Amino acid sequence: MEPTTITIQFTIADRPYRLSVKPxxxxxxxxAVRHIEVQMKRYADSFAFQDKQDLLAxxxxxxxxxxxxxxxxxxxxxxxTLLAGQLLTIEKTLDEALE
Numbered sequence: 001m002e003p004t005t006i007t008i009q010f011t012i013a014d015r016p017y018r019l020s021v022k023p024x025x026x027x028x029x030x031x032a033v034r035h036i037e038v039q040m041k042r043y044a045d046s047f048a049f050q051d052k053q054d055l056l057a058x059x060x061x062x063x064x065x066x067x068x069x070x071x072x073x074x075x076x077x078x079x080x081t082l083l084a085g086q087l088l089t090i091e092k093t094l095d096e097a098l099e
Contacts, residue, residue, distance in 0.1 A: 012036055013052035039063075
């Protein structure tokens with residue numbers, strides 16, 4: 001039987017971390033670590049910083065702001081889908097009433 005979680009180890013900003021994840025999530029976390037490292041390097045190449053925690057804070061801010069923006073878009077799309085469905089229902093009701 002496959003374990004429900006596995007322990008993965010990774011390093012971010014020169015600090016080691018261990019995390020228990022589902023086996024199918026391992027690749028996602030590895031990708032996330034790579035993305036963080038790439039963004040930290042981009043910030044390091046572009047801006048003055050005192051330590052890697054400054055870079056990590058900027059990366060966190062970037063990803064959280066992108067995530068919030070995406071949630072707003074998804075919420076707007078959900079509202080539009082809901083409204084379109086309601087309009088179709090109203091149109092159908094009106095068509096039936098006019099027949």
